Amino acid sequence: MKKNIQELTDIASQVRRDIVRMVTAAKSGHPGGSLSSTDILTALYFNEMEQDAATWTRDAKGQDAFILSAGHLAPVYYSVLARAGYFDPAKMGTLRKFGSDLQGHPSVGHIKGIFQPSGSLGQGLSAAAGIALGKKLSGDGHRAFVLCGDGESEEGQIWEAAMFALHHKLDNLVAMTDWNGMQIDGPIETVSGIEELNEKWLAFGWDVIVADGHDFESILNAFQLARKANGKPKMILFKTEMGHGVDFMAGSHKWHGKAPSEEQCAQAMTQLKETLGDY
Amino acid sequence: MKKYIDSGKKDTRSGFGAGLVLAGRENPDVVALAADLKGSLKMDAFAEEFPERFIECGIAEANMVGVAAGLALTGKVPFCGSFAEFVTGRVYDQVRQEVSYGGTNVKLASSHAGITLGEDGATHQTMEDLALMRALPGMTVLVPCDYNQTVQATLAAARMVGPVYLRFGRPSVPNFTDPDEPFVIGKVYNLNPGTDVTLVATGHLVWEALQAAEALEAEGISAEVLNVATVKPLDAAAILESVGKTGAVVVAEEHNAFGGLSEAIASVVAGGKPAPIEFINGGDKFGQSGTPAELMAAYGLDAAHIAAAAKKAISRK
Numbered sequence: 001m002k003k004n005i006q007e008l009t010d011i012a013s014q015v016r017r018d019i020v021r022m023v024t025a026a027k028s029g030h031p032g033g034s035l036s037s038t039d040i041l042t043a044l045y046f047n048e049m050e051q052d053a054a055t056w057t058r059d060a061k062g063q064d065a066f067i068l069s070a071g072h073l074a075p076v077y078y079s080v081l082a083r084a085g086y087f088d089p090a091k092m093g094t095l096r097k098f099g100s101d102l103q104g105h106p107s108v109g110h111i112k113g114i115f116q117p118s119g120s121l122g123q124g125l126s127a128a129a130g131i132a133l134g135k136k137l138s139g140d141g142h143r144a145f146v147l148c149g150d151g152e153s154e155e156g157q158i159w160e161a162a163m164f165a166l167h168h169k170l171d172n173l174v175a176m177t178d179w180n181g182m183q184i185d186g187p188i189e190t191v192s193g194i195e196e197l198n199e200k201w202l203a204f205g206w207d208v209i210v211a212d213g214h215d216f217e218s219i220l221n222a223f224q225l226a227r228k229a230n231g232k233p234k235m236i237l238f239k240t241e242m243g244h245g246v247d248f249m250a251g252s253h254k255w256h257g258k259a260p261s262e263e264q265c266a267q268a269m270t271q272l273k274e275t276l277g278d279y
Numbered sequence: 280m281k282k283y284i285d286s287g288k289k290d291t292r293s294g295f296g297a298g299l300v301l302a303g304r305e306n307p308d309v310v311a312l313a314a315d316l317k318g319s320l321k322m323d324a325f326a327e328e329f330p331e332r333f334i335e336c337g338i339a340e341a342n343m344v345g346v347a348a349g350l351a352l353t354g355k356v357p358f359c360g361s362f363a364e365f366v367t368g369r370v371y372d373q374v375r376q377e378v379s380y381g382g383t384n385v386k387l388a389s390s391h392a393g394i395t396l397g398e399d400g401a402t403h404q405t406m407e408d409l410a411l412m413r414a415l416p417g418m419t420v421l422v423p424c425d426y427n428q429t430v431q432a433t434l435a436a437a438r439m440v441g442p443v444y445l446r447f448g449r450p451s452v453p454n455f456t457d458p459d460e461p462f463v464i465g466k467v468y469n470l471n472p473g474t475d476v477t478l479v480a481t482g483h484l485v486w487e488a489l490q491a492a493e494a495l496e497a498e499g500i501s502a503e504v505l506n507v508a509t510v511k512p513l514d515a516a517a518i519l520e521s522v523g524k525t526g527a528v529v530v531a532e533e534h535n536a537f538g539g540l541s542e543a544i545a546s547v548v549a550g551g552k553p554a555p556i557e558f559i560n561g562g563d564k565f566g567q568s569g570t571p572a573e574l575m576a577a578y579g580l581d582a583a584h585i586a587a588a589a590k591k592a593i594s595r596k
Contacts, residue, residue: 116349122341124345126342126344126349127352128349129345130345130351130357131349134354134355137332138354144349156341161342161345
């Protein structure tokens with residue numbers, strides 16, 4: 001059932017609570033990019049993607065597939081999967097613990113919903129291109145989605161995949177970039193400039209859509225535009241803010257891979273409405 | 280000893296090309312990926328017969344491995360082909376995450392392995408690939424010994440579910456195994472029962488080991504010859520059974536000294552039936568330009584060196 005914008009807003013608020021609580025309890029993890037990509041993944045799983053937790057299989061037959069290329073965004077991924085019914089939300093309390101199904105970075109064979117492991121950057125776009133090509137070869141009209149970080153586009157393999165997807169006319173491939181402008185060592189332009197990112201993707205021949213990654217209307221509109229069957233792969237560049245939704249994290253690269261203290265977590269909880277019930 | 284006849288030298292990469300066509304006919308989900316080395320990998324016949332199932336990736340091996348993993352997820356059986364160095368060392372992290380850790384049904388087709396690639400020299404001559412691939416959990420590592428066995432190994436790789444590293448080479452080497460004998464993954468092939476020393480070999484060095492066994496027989500030494508065509512998972516019981524009988528071992532491989540068959544067999548022997556063991560391998564060196572025959576002699580990988588090593592192992596009993 002597709003959720004409307006009010007429902008998506010409520011889910012995203014709960015997902016942000018989950019992220020901060022999970023990472024606080026784990027005492028490590030990556031809250032910044034998880035919070036910047038929360039609205040994108042919420043819209044993807046609760047509105048756009050044809051994928052169903054009850055009938056999910058790893059071969060994605062008759063369904064859309066999603067790969068989280070930026071594997072360190074595991075907290076948002078796990079929360080969205082749990083809230084979409086792929087596994088018991090109570091598991092979220094075990095993130096990064098020994099024996100947990102929720103490994104520090106996404107793994108396969110532990111919980112439903114994950115197609116490929118990720119964590120080593122730059123690889124998910126290729127795997128998603130493979131799924132998109134496999135679906136075309138099999139006559140399955142569904143699509144492959146993939147979320148990359150913006151810093152991740154410093155990896156050369158991203159551009160190998162970009163050329164491959166265009167050459168093979170994979171218009172059933174929808175890539176998304178969480179364009180928050182930050183990477184672990186600082187603002188991207190101070191570490192290893194990637195701009196103009198939109199022009200780079202245009203130059204590689206893709207359909208490029210720029211959207212506000214914190215505005216559901218803009219996100220859903222971008223998804224709508226990405227449905228064109230015109231022989232071109234799609235890249236949606238979502239302008240976002242690292243740490244979005246928690247004032248002391250917002251806009252700072254320092255929260256890329258750092259856990260909040262218990263006090264900071266409590267403070268964050270006052271800023272994020274509990275809508276679906278904490279795990 | 281049993282006489283093995285070379286029915287005419289052939290390159291094992293052509294065995295892969297022939298096996299790939301057979302696998303493609305047998306299973307419509309078999310697809311092949313190349314990184315601008317379709318011709319070198321002998322994939323032309325497959326590409327001609329199944330054009331829609333041949334996927335050219337260009338000179339971009341990292342992407343090719345990831346695409347193969349994605350194709351495998353959708354039920355395809357992708358054979359990902361390039362030179363041995365470029366489907367292992369160049370893309371190790373991609374193979375590790377997307378194929379091994381992901382457990383995807385990808386077959387890495389690895390041609391031009393070892394120094395007998397020849398004139399191209401050390402940049403292209405990997406002597407480290409078996410170590411890299413053996414180290415990956417869940418990776419099956421196959422090294423067939425001649426053209427006929429490479430055809431069969433390709434079919435076996437296509438039929439099994441799970442990641443496979445299939446290693447073959449560029450030079451023409453003797454073709455002596457039964458073309459109709461199916462390849463059994465995990466089997467150690469005992470080609471010549473013997474009592475004084477066990478010659479354990481893989482790839483085209485199996486032929487060299489057989490020649491060494493003939494030479495040793497002429498000197499009254501009985502050598503058992505084991506073809507370890509599956510380097511991983513290794514049939515340790517078969518190795519120990521032989522060593523228990525002979526009490527001396529030679530391991531021969533076209534690989535350097537680290538992490539390949541040499542250390543795999545040493546580990547089995549040390550843990551099960553400690554015995555004198557000698558190694559025929561590329562040591563701690565890179566390759567260099569030359570003809571395959573020149574390089575085989577210079578690196579001490581030929582039958583003469585194996586026979587000498589056998590006598591040394593026996594003398595240490």
